[in-house]
Amino acid sequence: MIETDPGLTVLDRPDWVKCGRCAELVYGKRFTRGLQVCPDCGDHARLTARQRLEQLLDPGSETPLEAGRTPHDPLGFVDSRPYPERLDQARAVTGMREAALCARGTIHGHPVVVAAMDFRFLGGSLGCGVGALVTAAANESLRTRAPLLLITASGGARMQEGVLSLMQMAKTAQALAELDEAGVLVLSLITDPTYGGVAASFATLADVILIEPGARMGFAGPRVIEHTIGERLPAGFQTAEFLLEHGMVDAIVSRPALRTTIRHFLALDATRDPDRVETPAGAPTPFVSTANEPDEGDPWEAVRLARHSARPTTLDYAGRILDDFHELHGDRIGADCPAVVGGVGLLDGLPVMLIGHQKGGDNLAERQRRKFGMATPAGFRKAARLMRLAAKLGLPVLTLVDTPGANPGPDAEANGQAVAIAENLRLMARLPTPIVTVVTGEGGSGGALALAVADRVLIGENGVYSVISPEGCAAILWKDPAAAPAAAAALRMRPRELLRQGVVDHIVREPPGGAHTDPGKAAALLRAALIRVLDELLPIERTRLVRERGDRFRRFGVEPDTRTEGSA
Structure with missing residues (x-):
């Protein structure tokens, strides 16, 4: 068997997959039709950025967006391997230039700009390239006034780019502040996992924050927290359910319901429905017409x-x-x-x-x-x-x-x-x-x-x-x-x-x-x-x-x- 991610195991027989949570076998075609959600336990397997766009955007509506050039190796960083080698490997494995894909498109006919992250690319880390792509998506949203949808999956900032990676947090936050000033809607879909600099910037600055069941989000990861404070964390810490209870997200939305839920928010435009009929003159009033009469009965009653x-x-x-x-x-x-x-x-x-x-x-x-x-x-x-x-x-x-x-x-x-x-x-x-x-x-x-x-x-x-x-x-x-x-x-x-x-x-x-x-x-x-x-x-x-x-x-x-x- 081949390990693909913590939530999914693909067996040597490619027609079947084993859920990483409940270990039940699921027929592969059924698993795909179910948007890679386990039919037994509801576990949401991780998706690529490309899969996200294909599942959410109307067929044929996608127009890719690109960003300007960013530094390839700004620090000349080397740990066990030079940073350029890690980049080349990530690009070969994912077929992506960076850890995000951006596009214009429609969802149920409503225009939207999407920036979707991919955890396979260096853990979805926030570096100069991702910061440039998210900012480019925000700028396109500002230009067209189409709502911006951010789909996050990240382990945090990209250490190999040093403090320049840190600056992407401020850069993307500034881009979203401009959308606030312009009155352009920003939606965020939190997927598993979303940590560090992404969680502490654009992921949580959206007007409406949706999250998939079981997805985790936080600034520091559980291992870092436990190591720092020397205590075991409670069960379910930083999960979608925990975050909803603690007021950090608006709603937990299962993957099959995402398109319909997102469509609802994209449709908000503060304009009257052209087919709406105003209250006709002479219609029965819902109001009590006079204040001259005293209130009847006992005040306590x-x-x-x-x-x-x-x-x-x-x-x-x-x-x-x-x-x-x-x-x-x-x-x-x-x-x-x-x-x-x-x-x-x-x-x-x-x-x-x-x-x-x-x-x-x-x-x-x-x-x-x-x-x-x-x-x-x-x-x-x-x-x-x-x-x-x-x-x-x-x-x-x-x-x-x-x-x-x-x-x-x-x-x-x-x-x-x-x-x-x-x-x-x-x-x-x-x-x-x-x-x-x-x-x-x-x-x-x-x-x-x-x-x-x-x-x-x-x-x-x-x-x-x-x-x-x-x-x-x-x-x-x-x-x-x-x-x-x-x-x-x-x-x-x-x-x-x-x-x-x-x-x-x-x-x-x-x-x-x-x-x-x-x-x-x-x-x-x-x-x-x-x-x-x-x-x-x-x-x-x-x-x-x-x-x-x-x-x-x-x-x-x-x-x-x-x-x-x-x-x-």
């Missing part, structure tokens, strides 16, 4: 209804009001808070970024896992990351608020809860894209406001919104938590009271008895409300939009100037 565990969650609404919704994960610092969810989808043909609190629905274990919708700093930072991505691509931001408040735990405080909330308030105040907030249930304190500095603020007919929970207010001012019903009345936190104060702009109708009685109808009403409000906001020039958003919040708590001209 209104709070209890807003908190009803069966009210639709953000993910429930995402599945009902958006087409082709893809959730994105992680704050890129160290966590993926389950109390805040977000992602991109189509609202009546319009690409939008949806972000919201996720309480967990009518399942206690799930509500506990979701921290009852009380976000940690990682949740607010995830939201901020997605808002910045929306602004870069020109996508409207929709936020759904349903939380008793920010997470009050000691870990949240130690990780900068107050700072994370403050940063979101500042970011949303100046974000150059339309923002619409809907309080779908309970809007509590700064944890709610951190997702609610918006051009238009809506509230469900059975929602509430306040500076503090009634229980908290009662404990502080009444010195008695049992006074919560009295506090609920005093705080005037119900929809019509909020509308009269100017805190919300519209009240969204709900089915009789509340959104939980008919989630489908509730979603239809919310969808119609969002379409109406976005129809109003989208034509507004962005500088004016931000200015008017600022004016909105400056007015709160200020008495109107009633002086007439010439008065003292």
Whole structure:
């Protein structure tokens, strides 16, 4: 038998291969049809750069890209063999000039520029040649405004090129920064393994980071870490699953689903679907029409209804009001808070970024896992990351608020809860894209406001919104938590009271008895409300939009100037 890579063994009988993980025999043609994914254990065997391009690009769409000449042997480096000999051998084995291939092409008809790395070529190491190719691909993406797709596989920087190899990290990061400034989408597909200088530069600077199941990524490799700290690492360390849990990647995507998933992101262009029909004049309104009538019923019962565990969650609404919704994960610092969810989808043909609190629905274990919708700093930072991505691509931001408040735990405080909330308030105040907030249930304190500095603020007919929970207010001012019903009345936190104060702009109708009685109808009403409000906001020039958003919040708590001209 012949060893080809750690995940695959080709037997002397070429019709069969043995999986490197589970050791099961797989018929070769079946293995190829399955994109070299083991049908028994799901192990993803390593692919060459050429195989990557052939699997992802539409047939016949590929146009190769080249880069300028780079130093062949800048240091005259010799270890056990001269560096030029290693290069010549790598070129003979792979048929490639360098450890990456770059091309223009299409995926499901959408233009894309691809830079794909090949681990067979000196471990996919980042040297001057790879840096030049990745930069050339970024420059082509900048020129054509086609999204850039980076497919990484690397052991790190190329030591034989010394500090010039190190400089490629800054060079490629600079190229991606130019794409950020130009509003061009960058996708990264992490494959096994991706380490060192590649992981610490272009691989993790993408707007959306996808990773194959089981793929590993990190700055230092496991052996280096264990040798340095003298400890054994936990099982699964630096794997795709570990990285998702720790907020470093957006999604784990199996190889058969890659083309469809990538197509979804390539299709985001912040333009209206030309076939989209605007809300017709005279269509039934999804809004409660008047604030003149008092809110009916007991204020405390209104709070209890807003908190009803069966009210639709953000993910429930995402599945009902958006087409082709893809959730994105992680704050890129160290966590993926389950109390805040977000992602991109189509609202009546319009690409939008949806972000919201996720309480967990009518399942206690799930509500506990979701921290009852009380976000940690990682949740607010995830939201901020997605808002910045929306602004870069020109996508409207929709936020759904349903939380008793920010997470009050000691870990949240130690990780900068107050700072994370403050940063979101500042970011949303100046974000150059339309923002619409809907309080779908309970809007509590700064944890709610951190997702609610918006051009238009809506509230469900059975929602509430306040500076503090009634229980908290009662404990502080009444010195008695049992006074919560009295506090609920005093705080005037119900929809019509909020509308009269100017805190919300519209009240969204709900089915009789509340959104939980008919989630489908509730979603239809919310969808119609969002379409109406976005129809109003989208034509507004962005500088004016931000200015008017600022004016909105400056007015709160200020008495109107009633002086007439010439008065003292």
